Structures are given as structure tokens and as C-alpha cells.
Amino acid sequence: MYNAKLEISKLLGPLVPGLETRQIYDMLEIPPNPDMGDLALPCFKLSKTLRKSPVQIAQELASAIPQNEHVNKVESLSGYLNFFLNRDKFTGSILTYILKAGASFGASDLGKGKNIVIDYSSPNIAKPFHVGHLRSTSIGNSLYRIFEFMGYNCIGINYLGDWGTQFGKLIAAYKKWGNEQAVQEGLINELVALYVKFHQEAEKDPALDEEARQWFVRLEQGDPEARRLWQWFIDISLKEYHKIYELLGVSFDSYNGESFFNDKMQPVIQELQDKGLLKESQGAMIVDLEEEGMPPCLILKTDGSTLYATRDITAAIYRKKTYDFEKCIYVTGVSQSLHFKQWFKVIEKMGYDWHKDLHHVPFGTVSIGGEKLATRTGKVVLLEEILSKAIEKTLETIESKNPNLENKHEVAQQMGVGAVIFSDLFSNRIKDVSFSWDEILNFDGETGPYVQYTHARACSVLRKAAESGSKAAADFDSSLISSREEYQLVKSLSLFPEKIKQALDDLEPSILTRYLVNLAQDFNRFYHEHPILTDNPALRSARLALVQAAKHTLCNGLHLIGLQAPERV
């Protein structure tokens, strides 16, 4: 794609002694106000080496720039060298490129032949899927799509929380108070109810805890009844999760959860032992991390049983062997940051140089009314409830604005779900979020429906144009796209590839989410200001090219953050 910044830095290269073209490229920035130009070189840093005032440098450079096809005008303004691009060339090159690339605009083969493992969603079996789980799911899914778009081969893993002492409690509770029919009818809700009841009763009667422990031991030893119940609970949970995943448009390549690694930990423990990393402390086995300034990493409990870290280390080694990943990404809450730092370090101490390819992608905590979410106390908002409310509200809007829409239920689902995912991906992952019904059900302004609506608007114009025999074609006259709004839109469009790259480098989908809002704003301003289907064929054709390019970019961008892009709303 045409890169004006690169062309300008090439022009400047020979004129600025002591600086590489590359360095100049990095110095170029976008002025705060478009009236000042399209690109600018601040000359303050050059002042020292050139022993001249920045103002003087800017002035001299301005007059030294030779006539060329890329820049129309160069201005010196208070120490800045401001460039006004040849809009005709810029617009023509960018739009032509986007029209040609179409659905693959922004894509790349950067990651060709490389594998990326992404561990996300990972709910705990027998717990309902609530807003808190959404974050890991939506961030992980978006990263998956971004990496895939950049040519990587992705392996999405749902590392299910399908093992642990809570299953002992659950089985004990079921044996005591549960029955098959109630569970068949109530599903996860019933399992949660049993779990909650267990905790309430255990407060009064500590013997229950012992009973739960016994059941877990039986489960570990392969007791048929324990295994059967355990598997049943998993099946029930997965069935409900699948409904949610289907709504969200999320899928996985592997569901190997914690239990998958039960029989794979022993060799790893042995390996830690052989490498002299294991140390006994207070009856437990640890890897000491004092030199690294961290608390020790617990590998075995006093009773010899394994822990979270043991499983994670085992899983990482297994994944490296199985997938030979370029990166292995873990999308979990920020509260687990230390845990990851610790066991990443253990991997390093084991001598695996791929420890540097392990990435924890943390996100902030979701709270509601100032309180943390907790399944045990019932302080949760279920994702299913949020999604269905959002879909319902979207349907109402459609009924009032476009009641004749053919597939309104499908569209309502796409936009309602889109609203929820979009809002989840809107701010930097690390920020804590306070759940609010008002916010999540607001579809005005910086929201998923706003971007989807904008996309549908573009589609609508293109459809109308096609009906009257006009199409966006490659042979448009770019000099006709000259207004402020049109030019701004072209500039925004041209930023898409670098925004994807940035989102990928930072493992931060919100960069794309926010970019899409900006792009939609620019499109809507243009749309409002300039009629597209005009009687002037040349002008119409040029504007249609612009609309077509915007449509592709909005559509591609929406897919990268996991939203659908309906053509009619």
C-alpha cells in the first residue's frame, strides 16, 4: 500500500545530515489539526546537532524540498516542518489498493507457518457463565482472529476448570441433597444451588468437608460412581457453555482442561527434581524464587497432591511439544499476574528458552455496584441474561425503525451480541470495569451497533447504486474526492493496517475497537455532508469507491473484534 510517510522520509533523508531515512520516518508525526498539514517533522531535536534554531531548520528544509509527486505544499511553522500531501495521488493510491484487496484489506502473511496458542475463556465447570468470563472469551477470541488475519495458524484452547476439590464438594452435595431429575431440569443452576448449599451446611458441620475430600480422593482413584457424576456435571456444563459460545460466535480447537493433565504431571515433577529445582519447605515441595524477588512457586502440597502451577507448567510443556508455538498466550484476570510470572520463571529455570514466548494477557476485574462477582454468594450477572436483554432491546429498535426487515431476529441477535462484546473490548484490557445495565444497553455513540449501523449504511448505498447500474470501480477520478470530510475518511482508512499491527503487538483488541469508532464517525460525517448517488456520474463513481473502501474496512475490522457485520439493519 502507498505509504506517504515513507516517501516523505525518503525525500528528507538527503537533506538532514546524520539521520537515516528510518529515523526520520519515526520522527514524522500527525499534526493535531488537519489545517496544519498531513504530516509533520518537529525540528527541535535537530537543533543541537545542526546548531541552528528549530525555526530556521524548518524554514531551510521547507525551501530545500524539491518538487515531487507526493507533496503539494511544505510549510514551516514555529519549529515544525508541515507537509501537505498530494491528495489526488494519496486518495487514488489508497482507495485503489483497498478496493483491490477487499475482504483481505489489512491481512498479511507475517505469521505464515507460525503457530500461536491462545488459552482463553476457560470457565470452571458447574459454574454459570457470567460477565466476568466474557472478558477472557472476547479478548481471546479477538486475538485469535487478529493473529489469524496476520497469517498465523492459531490454536484456541479452552482450558476448562474441570478438576479440583470443588468436585468432591459437588458430588458430596449431590449425594446428600440432590436428585437426578432436579439436575436434569435445573442444569448448572441446580449444580450451583448444591454447591452453595454445601458451603452453608459445611459452616455448621465441618464433617462435610471431610466427606468432600473423600469423594475427591475417590474421583482421583477412578471410582466408577465418582467418575460418572463428574463426567455428567461436565456434560451438563459444556452443553450450556456451547449455547453461549454459539451466540458469541466463539469456537475452540481444543477443550483439553485441567483434568487432561492429571496423568502427565508426574514426569514433569520428576524433571524438576532431576534439574535440582525442587526444594522441600514446610512439608511442601517448592521452586525457590527468592533470587528473582518472588515468593516461591508451590509444586506439591504437604499431602503430595499437585497444584495449579504444577498443572500449568505441565500444560505449557505439553503445548510446546504438541504445537511448537511461536507464542503461547494466556488470557486471564490480572489477579493471576504473580502466578504467571512465577511459573514462567520456573520454565526458564528448567532451561527452556521458549519461556520468553509465554505471554500473560491480563485484564481488569469486573465488579457490580462496587462488589466483586462471586458465584458462591449469588452476586453475579449471567451472560445469558445480558445477551438476551441486549437482543430483545435491539429487536424493539428494529421494530420501530425498520419493521419490514426480513431477517430481523437474526440481525437483532448479531447486533445485541455485538453491543455486549464491543463494550467489553472498548477500553484497555487492564482497566477494571463496573458493570452497568444502562451502559451495556445503550446503543448510541461509541458502541457496536453504531459501527454496525454505519457499515449497513454503506452497504445500503452500494446496493442502491447497483440497482441503478452504478458500481464502485477502479477507474474513478480521485481528484473529485477533495472535501475535508472525504479526505479525512481516506486518511482514516489508510491507518487500518498499522492499527491491526499495533493491536497484535500490544495484544490489545481495544486499539481496533476504538479505531472502528473513529472510522465510523469519519464515515458518518462524510455521509451526512456529501450526497453519494448524485447525477454527476464521475463524482458518483468516485464517492462510491470511497464508500466501498469504507465498507470493506468496517467489515474486516468488525470481524477482527468478533462482531458480525449485517448488510441491512
Add this chain to the structure above:
RNA sequence: GCGCCUGUAGCUCAGCAGGAUAGAGCAACGGACUUCUAAUCCGUAGGCCAGGGGUUCGAAUCCCUUCAGGCGCGCCA
């Protein structure tokens, strides 16, 4: 106590490999639909960028420090 993170408009957030006058959206108020979908657009109002020091030609951005909030710190995950 120690460590990590966050603090920008009434609210939710951008901007943080230093750069020109700190930007959006929501909420409020005022405008724009006989014309491509008004889930839209335009305007008004709203800020000692938590406080204080420093580095720099230049700091919301980097360093130090104080304060406030969140999270974590051995047998949960």
C-alpha cells in the same frame, strides 16, 4: 509490611517509545429528516490531566515522592 496495577470533563474512557490549542462518547441544553436508513449529524457547556518535586527547548506522557482506589503476597484456581 512488601510487590504489581489504576487515577485525565458530572459519568465511561482515548491520548502515555515527550512535541503545536489535552480529545471522544454518555448525560444536559440548542439545532438538522419532502432528498442515499436520524441506532445519524452539527452546535453550546463542561479540565490546576490526583497533589508536590525534578529531568527537558518542551511533560497528561519520563524519574522521585505523597495521597486515593484495586489486585496479589505457600499448600484455591
